Amino acid sequence: MQFEPISRANLSDAAEAAIRAMIVDGRLPADQRLNEVRLAERLGVSRTPLREALNRLVSEGAVEARPRLGYFVKPLTLAEFDQLYDIRPILDPAALRLAGLPDARRLDRLEKLNRAFADARTPEDAIAQDDAWHMELIAACPNTVLIDLIASFCLRTRRYELALMREKALVARARDDHDDILKALRDGDLDAACLALEHNMRSGKAAIVDWLRTRATGATKAKRS
Numbered sequence: 001m002q003f004e005p006i007s008r009a010n011l012s013d014a015a016e017a018a019i020r021a022m023i024v025d026g027r028l029p030a031d032q033r034l035n036e037v038r039l040a041e042r043l044g045v046s047r048t049p050l051r052e053a054l055n056r057l058v059s060e061g062a063v064e065a066r067p068r069l070g071y072f073v074k075p076l077t078l079a080e081f082d083q084l085y086d087i088r089p090i091l092d093p094a095a096l097r098l099a100g101l102p103d104a105r106r107l108d109r110l111e112k113l114n115r116a117f118a119d120a121r122t123p124e125d126a127i128a129q130d131d132a133w134h135m136e137l138i139a140a141c142p143n144t145v146l147i148d149l150i151a152s153f154c155l156r157t158r159r160y161e162l163a164l165m166r167e168k169a170l171v172a173r174a175r176d177d178h179d180d181i182l183k184a185l186r187d188g189d190l191d192a193a194c195l196a197l198e199h200n201m202r203s204g205k206a207a208i209v210d211w212l213r214t215r216a217t218g219a220t221k222a223k224r225s
Contacts, residue, residue, distance in 0.1 A: 015053035017124045018043055023062055023073055026215070030075030030177045034063070049174045060155035076160065078212045084157050084211040085208075089201035090162035091153065092193040095138035095146050101190055102140065110136055110182055127158055130165070133178060137197070163211045164204050179202060 022028040040050045054071050055064040059090050061080075064072045080125035102110070113133040115143070131154045141147055177200035184193035 003102050011075040012049035014051040015043055015045050017058050020062055020159050028073050032073045034071040060158055061215055062159045066157055074096055079159050085205050088153055088200045091150050092201055093198050095150060096194055096197055098143055099138050099140040101188060102185060114175055114178045123140050123162050126165040160208050164208050170207055
């Protein structure tokens with residue numbers, strides 16, 4: 001199993017990103033117990049930032065903490081993904097409708113965030129910029145419970161979207177979806193913006209479903225060989 005030592009300043013963030021990537025690409029298989037000592041050594045971090053990273057991954061559903069046993073990798077499953085991804089096309093348009101048409105300054109911020117998303121150099125950065133764009137879009141929503149719920153779903157879907165953001169063509173498609181939403185908002189058409197947002201929420205699903213099925217088929221063949 002190959003690991004790359006971390007050299008970034010924020011060690012817990014770097015450890016979190018590295019472990020998530022290893023879960024997604026299979027270097028850390030489902031249900032594997034994570035040996036904290038070995039993992040910290042391989043990543044070049046101390047136990048404290050590693051534990052912080054693992055606890056955040058527990059919050060987003062990528063890792064499970066079992067009492068007296070330690071941390072275990074949770075599997076990426078089509079069933080979980082279906083349940084998670086079917087909710088965002090409902091929640092986000094509802095929040096945007098409550099937020100209403102954004103003012104000029106917010107629209108400008110959304111334009112800048114979308115450019116940063118399109119220019120992201122890594123899948124992790126693309127996910128962070130995409131999440132920031134969507135949270136800025138609904139920032140004026142008066143229902144803070146709804147905003148917090150959407151933020152929690154951003155975390156829960158992050159490990160699935162990491163696969164999506166590795167494809168530049170899919171990032172470009174999402175950028176175009178954002179542009180369509182912004183055009184509708186600049187035109188003062190909130191209904192059209194909500195419909196475009198729902199489309200954006202659903203458009204990446206097929207690609208991730210295909211990836212999950214391919215991944216599952218590969219894992220089954222590996223077990224048989």
